[in-house]
Amino acid sequence: MAMSYIGSHILDRELKKGSAELLILSLVEDQPRHGYDIGNLIEQRSEGVLRFNVASLYPLLYRLEKRGWIQGRWVEKAGQRRRRYYRLTPEGKKVLAAQRNSWREFVEAVNRITGIEHA
């Protein structure tokens, strides 16, 4: 049992890491979002399966920003404290499209192998 727990834990991290970029880029595709918002949305929409907390989320955001796929900007809205909003850059858009494709292909391939068929 202990072995399988560790195994699943590692798998969990690797999976998250591989998919995280795609998740973040998708979430800021339509509108700029701040980090806490992004983290919350991931948790909500995955219904608690995927969770990024502060320690793993922000380094990712900074990495994407550094690559020029997203861009963060400090914004002050009336009645709120200033927050850093991230939006998708044109380059990020292309990357997102490409990643979506390969993810779809990957998932389909895995499905074909593991025999999980669409209902």
Add this chain to the structure above:
Amino acid sequence: MPDWKEEIRRRLSGLRLSPTREAEIVEELAQHLDDRYEGLLLGGATKEEAYQVVLLELTEGDVLVQELRGVEISVRHESIVLGERRRMSMSEDFWQDLRYGLRMLVKNPGFTVVAVIALALGIGANSAIFSVVNTVLLRPLPYKDPDRLVMVWEDNTRSGFPRDTPAAANYVDWRDQNQVFEGMAAIADQSFNLTGIGEPERIEGKRVSANLFPLLGVEPQLGRAFLPEEDQPGGGRVVLLSHGLWQRRFGSDANITGKPLSLNGEIYTVVGVMSPDFQFPSREDELWVPIAFTSQEAASRGRHYLKVIARTKQGVTLQQAQAEMNTIAARLGQQYPDQNTDLGATVTSLHDHVVGDIKPALLILLGAVGLVLLIACANVANLLLARAAVRQKEIAVRIALGASRLRLIRQFLTESILLSVLGGVVGLLLSLWGVKLLKAFIPENISQVQSVTVDAKVLLFTLLVSLLTGLIFGLAPITQASNFNLNETLKEGGRDSATGSRGNRIRGLLVVTEVAISLILLIGAGLLINSFLRLRNVDTGFRADNLLTMRIVLPTLKYPDQTRRTAFYTELVSRIENLPGVQTAAVTNWIPLVQQGDSQGISIEGRPDPGPGKNPVVVTRVVSPDYFSTMGIQLLQGRQFGDQDRVDSPRVIVVSQEMARRYWQGEDPLGKRIKTGGANSPNPWMEIVGVTKDVRQVKLDADPKPQMYVPYTQPVFFQPSHLVVRTDVEPRSLAATVRKTVWEIDKDQPVSNISTMEDVLSESIARQRFSMLLLGIFAAVALVLAAVGIYGVMSYSITQRTHEIGIRMALGAQASDVLKLAIGGGLKLVFIGVAIGLALSFVLTRLMSSLLFGVTATDPLTFVAVSLSLIVVALAACFVPARRATKVDPLIALRYE
């Protein structure tokens, strides 16, 4: 809500992020944690639970730091912001400050150029003067243990010569009786006619004791020094050559030793050649022969013509040597009352003798350049202050980000020292050029002047001065940095707080300092210029224009008696008077202003004998008949010399006004008689036949001494050796013709020291001109720097007050009111500066009393005139920016808010 920031920072500290980036990340993460915490509370968690969960998420497996390291480190920016949290070593800080300082200087080329020029002027002047001080005052003389070398003089204060040249017999007694000196050597002037090779040449040299060279600790470069037996009468005629003479006349002949040389018509054997740096006692001396006193000479106490140098025994102080010499002199006074009564002995260090009276002038100049540098510092401090006002925001941000005051001060100092070192480098270049200029200015008779160089000591001095300078002017902006209101400055639209009253006070202080210092320098220069003008206007007693002079010394071997000498000169004068362009010509033993010697003690007929050694001493000039008309010396009473004054006619003299006044006050001097020597001397009586105006024989700044003129046709004690020619044309143009005329009479007769009397006059005040010119230049530089400084401060303060002036004008102030307001503020500072400067000058100018002539150190006219001129210049410096203030358009000025 918990403060997450500290937690986050603690974790990030290992990453060494730039402070701005770190601050950004901290803020963003802290917000996230706040949101998360609130979310947990809303979900029903207790505060403690929520806190623990959030903290756990933050610290989870050190993920944050690991991940950030991968992302952030590679994009670390070079930071210019000085945060305390960013731990760096001192040297890293220093290099960072240096790079930053350099960038700031490059970014503000106008500021940099002005500051560097001001500093370079100040530092360059200091290095140049210091290099002279270093060589002339500080560098040890080029002899072995030079500290132990002294000069010994006769103290003949009774006749007005506190440092008189000793007589041979006194020297011999001193040498034999003292216990304090290792050795003592005598030196006597001797010029030589070098003949037999090429043109005859007059060469200056010295007769010296054989032990002089070992006493100094020098050896000839070639051959040997003199042997003791050569320093005896008939000990053989041997000569040492200077390096220069050896090169010039003998083509650096390596086999010169042992060769014969015709000097004054006698054959000498060359025994050696000295090294190039051996200039003893002065640069003019090119030959040395043994002094070899005859027994007659060694017994003489009447003729005072030696210079005596000695080396004290190890451990003997100057005072001990002086005490010993006092004892010996007193004993000699009792032993030989006729000549030695009241005759003392004075011991001075050789260094003091060589340095001479240029020392006070050099020290005052060194002080003056120091003051010039202070003004330059004030100017640069001013510039830095103005710039510090512009940089308020930058400083505020740094302090907000955690830079400590100490850290800021260090950076400011690095910047100002960088600036001052730049100024020092440019200044050093200036000083190389300045030293060349100085060499041209410094009177040639100051020894070692030609060897003035910029050496390691000067470099070190310049470096120290530069660093000190940077510290001084760097302090000004620091006083501001350590005292300003962070919140005010950071606020958007907040007024610059550095322009507040504190900044203005410092600026005002700088103006006051500049005015005060430049006033001191200007007053010093004013006093020297005043002295110099008075010196130039001194009635010399003769007319220096259109006079050609030269030295012609007849060798005793060829012209052994007065008849032959007189015949030569009479022939020469008559031939020269027939030359076209010549009015008259004459000969004398010494022309004015080149030599103080040739004085005689006299007795006056009908007066009681004043006792041994107390006879009046008068300057004696042996002259040909036309001397007075040639020199333009006015005859006040009686007659000149003429053909009637022959060897066999009654002896006659002409005396000066001062001599007549001093010895025949209220009487008619004509017809009165005197004789040389004591009352009982066998010398014949001489009758006064004329009285002339006083002539400044020795120095322009010394009152004329009693003088008598003796006709060269009658038996005389001194030989004529100078020719003076009054011309109708430019005197120099006749030099070659006159020299040719000499050689027509005697082809072996050298002619030397060809000069115009105006040049002689000018040369005699070269030292005063040197001090005056240099201090004048420094004062002018100081004035310009001060004017620029005042202008800068006034411009700045008026720009600052544009708003206020606008309001005043809107309320009806006229241009004249504004002008008054603007100038008034500046003038107040100038007046305070002038008052302080006057007070300081009153004290400081006393230090330069020894350089002044005809004016007191507190000459009211100079003080007032100079102060007024400075005020006028300061007024002009205030006026330009003030006029700009009157052009202020109230509308525009008000819109500034």
